[in-house]
Amino acid sequence: MHKRNEPSPLAGETWRDAPRHKQRGLARAVALLWRGACLRCPRCAARSLFRTWLAMHERCAVCGLRFEREQGYFLGAMYINYGVTVVLALLGSFVLEYWTRPSLTQQLGLWIGFCTVFPVLFFRHSRGLWLGFDFIFDPAMAEEPQPKGTTRRS
Secondary structure (H helix, E strand, O other), X not given: OOOOOOEXXXXXXXXXXXXXXXXXXXXXXXXXXXXXXXXXXXXXXXXXXXXXXXXXXXEOOOOOOEOOOOOOOOXXXXXXXXXXXXXXXXXXXXXXXXXXXXXXXXXXXXXXXXXXXXXXXHHHHHHHHHHHHHHHHOHHHHOOOOOOOOOOOO
C-alpha cells in the first residue's frame, strides 16, 4: 500500500494534494451531482469526463478514478436519461396545452422530435450524473487507486 505523501503514479502529484470533497450530507450530495452535471470527475472535479462527444476517458488524470468499472455500468445513466426526458416532455406538454392549446398533430410532432433529440444531447450529462450519484452511495469507489502489481491489505 502506498503512503499518503508518495507521488501518485497517475498524475505526478502527492495523494494529499489531490483535491477531495470533504463536505457531508446534503451539501456533499448536491456538490457531487453538480460535478457530474458539469461533466467533471466526481472525486476531484479536475477535468472533463469525455475526450470526444461519445468517448469517455478511462480514468481521471488527477485522482485516478476509473470511470467505467465494468460492462453495463452506465445502465443507470440510461434510466436517468429516460426519466429526465419523460418528465420534461410531460411537463412541457401540460404547460403547452394549458397556455396555447395546439392541435394533437402539432403536439405529436413537437414531442416526438423532442424525445428523439433531447436524449442524444443529454447523453453525456446523464453519464456524469450517474457517476456523481454512484459516488454518493458507493464508499469503496472513494478509495485511492492501487498501482499495478500491488494488493490491498485489510
